[in-house]
Amino acid sequence: MPKLIKDGQLVQDDAWQVIDDEQDIQDYSIISLPRWQENKEALLTHAQAGKLGVWIDSHENVDLIGDDSSSFTLIAVNFPVFTDGRGYSTARLLRERYTYQGEIRAIGDVLVDQLHNLQRVGFDSYLMREDQELEDVLRFFKPFSNPYQADVRETKPLFRRRDKAVS
Amino acid sequence: MYVYDEHDEKLLQERVAQFTDQMQRFIDGKLSETDFLPLRLQNGLYRQRYAPMYRIAVPYGMMTSVRLRKLAHVARKYDKGVAHVTTRQNFQLNWPIFEEVPKIFAELAEVGMHSIQTSGNVVRNTTTDEYAGVLAEEVTDPRPYAEIIRQWSTFHPEFSFLPRKFKICINADPDVDRAALTVNDIGINIRRNEKGEIGYRIYVGGGLGRTPIVGVVINEFVPEEDLLTYISAILRVYNQFGRRDNKFKARIKILVKALKIERFKELVELEWERIRDTEDKLTKEEINRIKRHFTEPDYLDLEDGPIELQNARLDNPDFARWLDKNVREHKRSGYAIVTMPLKETGLTPGDITSEQLEALADIAEEYSFGETRNTHQQNMVLADVEQRKLFELWQKLKPLGLAIPNLDLLTDVICCSGGDYCALANAKSIPVAEAIQARFDDLDYLHDLGPIDFNISGCMNACGHHHIANIGILGVDKKGEEFYQIALGGKQGFDAQIAKILGPSVSRDEVTDVVAKILDFYVDKRIEGESFIDAYYRIGHDAFKGAVYA
Structure with missing residues (x-):
């Protein structure tokens, strides 16, 4: 059973599936970025209907999907290893540079200790690595009640709200 | 000195709780060594050759008596009663017990100390001029700006898994660089423009290690309020495009060199334009709030030369x-x-x-x-x-033992921990420092020699800054034996230079003899009042080489 967390909950019945480039595309398939780029025109309606997702690998720059992002309701960002931090910039730029409104899903080497930063840069669902224990997982989302920086969720840095910030 | 308010305090306490929990999960077998590694590093905990090492942050090098006492206490209680000052103005404990480190952290946090981001592929402790705030020559006190960077870099959500470690330093002395601006990933020189406004000259892409590179200016004048947006733009470009396939090519200096500074600047400034006027732009109120923490102490009205x-x-x-x-x-x-x-x-x-x-x-x-x-x-x-x-x-x-009159002299050695502690080292460095200090112990002679930067690194990672020493020693491994390569002509400062290797490496016993020959040659050839480094550049590398290896 895949371990998916979405909107702060464990989800059992999620239809989205990452598929290989050789597999046939079905409803709720998540395809690779090169496959999207090569078949954009044929796949556009499918994507716009909210039934096709795309995944971006860590070495693929966010500008490669760019404004196409608005055609999707789900974009997955892959972490080949959890120490590869490019995906954090990818998600943040999807939100801030391309004002992408749909779901951003972290896939690959996703560990509970990353959840806090991932949600801060704009992720909202997390396909956790197989071995992760998810009992009491929600506590990992907010180890810090009031971080210093602005992020996708809190658009003002602490220095602009220090007086008002409730700790 | 910056004093924590309730928010800073709470963040620190939350960090202690987070790290304590991570360590417990590691002890319970719920967190593997690999998964725990970056988490513990971001809290300053290393595994070294013989024991763990715990690096304690000293933001911009400032300590208080209260903190000194706490450090003395934890060093005694959890270590061998010794702390070690590092080249990033931090302290290290060299013999703590691995599992006890969260307890040390908790004790330090009682007085506002911590070990946050003293290691790992994150923004490290921002260093500054050790005489910041007390120099007449300074444009302004750089410490408030270092504190602004500290807060911005602490637990940054986007930049917590960079390709490699990231070092920022800042100074405000227009003439003398005591912060090593050009050998940091980012060096910030606070200055005033023609209108008298505060801003920053920003250097990028400097660094030592196995590929020493002197940093270059990316922007001559970034306005005061744009500090965080400009360095965020640099970090964002680096995070996306820095190499991750090879640890030794992952520092920003390699990216800057590969792209060339013109192209790198273009990418950074395109990004900067996009984020420049966001909420991250500093406000006058915030700059002033931080500056109020660094007001002058209650000086008395006193005369010079009493x-x-x-x-x-x-x-x-x-x-x-x-x-x-x-x-x-x-x-x-x-x-x-x-x-x-x-x-x-x-x-x-x-x-x-x-x-x-x-x-x-x-x-x-x-x-x-x-x-x-x-x-x-x-x-x-x-x-x-x-x-x-x-x-x-x-x-x-x-x-x-705190009044040894050897500041900036030959025996004021910068030295890494070397093979006595460090798992990376190819050779020991501390015994070399000791041998030099023992051989050249005549103060009259040392004072006559004048200022000489003498630095030792136990391996090419260059923690002992041997590249920017007037006389730099590098420990190398030759078929399992320790040898030492000697280089001359390195300099720190605005006109930083990378030292040039003098000749074949020598055994540890021979290092002091080689140094003696170098010094004799200098004393023989110098003209009245000429420093070692000036004489070196006048006489030339080959002449020194000939004198030593003849």
Whole structure:
């Protein structure tokens, strides 16, 4: 059973599936970025209907999907290893540079200790690595009640709200 | 000195809880060694050759008496009663027990100390000029800006898994760079433009390690409020495009070199334009709020060169020598800046014991408003001493081994921990420092030689900054044996230079003889008043090479 967390909950019945480039595309398939780029025109309606997702690998720059992002309701960002931090910039730029409104899903080497930063840069669902224990997982989302920086969720840095910030 | 409010305090307590939990999960087998590794590194906990090492942050090098006492206490309780000053103005404990480190962190946090981001592929401790705030030449005190960077970089959500570690330093002295601006990933020189406005000249892509590169200017004047947006733009470009396939090519210097500075600047400034006017733009209110924490202490109205000082100088040549070497001018009349080299022969350069720390805490309270500083040369500073009390202070520092008059001399060695501690080292470095200090122990000779930057690294990672030393020693491994490569002509500062290798490496026993030959040649060839480094550049590398390897 895949371990998916979405909107702060464990989800059992999620239809989205990452598929290989050789597999046939079905409803709720998540395809690779090169496959999207090569078949954009044929796949556009499918994507716009909210039934096709795309995944971006860590070495693929966010500008490669760019404004196409608005055609999707789900974009997955892959972490080949959890120490590869490019995906954090990818998600943040999807939100801030391309004002992408749909779901951003972290896939690959996703560990509970990353959840806090991932949600801060704009992720909202997390396909956790197989071995992760998810009992009491929600506590990992907010180890810090009031971080210093602005992020996708809190658009003002602490220095602009220090007086008002409730700790 | 920045004082934490409830928010800073809470963040620190939350970090202690987070790290304590991570360590417990590791002990319980719920977190593997691999998964725990970056988490513990981001809390300053390493595994070294023989024992763990715990690196404690000292933001921009500033310590207080309260913190010195706490450090003395934890060093005694959890370690062997010794702390070590690093080249990033931090402290290290070299023999803690791995599982106990969260407890040390919790004790440190009681006085606002921590070990956040002292390691790992994150933005590290922002360093600055050790004389910040007490120099007449300074454009402004750089420490408030270092504190602004500290807050911005702490637990940054986007930049917590960079390709490699990231080092930022900042100064505000237009003429002298004591912060190593051009050998950091980002170096920030605070300056004023023609209109008198504060801004920053920003250097990027400098670094030592196995590919030493002197950083270049990416922007001559970034306006004051744009500090965080500009460095965020640099970090964002680096995070996306820095190499991750090879650890040794992952620093920003390699990216800048590969793209060339013009292209790198284009990418950064395109990004900067996009984020420049976001909420991250600094406000005057915030800059002033932070600056209020760094106001001047209650200086007295005193005259320069008081009679007590003049008499003591005349009566006591040892004191006079210390004054000339270790004491420098303060922006305020009647005050002085005192540097305490931690370079006693026979002791590891940069080491300070719990007893010394406690004594120093008392001394700082009595003579320097309860504050001390760490320097990147692995020394400590009392920055606000009344000139009329210098003799009294000297008498108290002397028995503690804190008044050795060798600042900037040959024996004021920068030295990494080397093969005695470090798992990466190819060779030991501490015994080389000791051998040099033992051989050249005649103070008259050392003073006659004048200033010489002498640095030792135990491997090419260059933690001992050997590349920017006038005489730099690098430990190398030759078929399992320790050898030492000697290089000359390195310089720190705005006109930083990378030292050039002199010739084939030598065994440890031979290092001091080679150094002696180099020094003899210099003494023989120098013209009146010429420093070692000036003589080297006048006479030339090959002449020195010939003299040593003839």
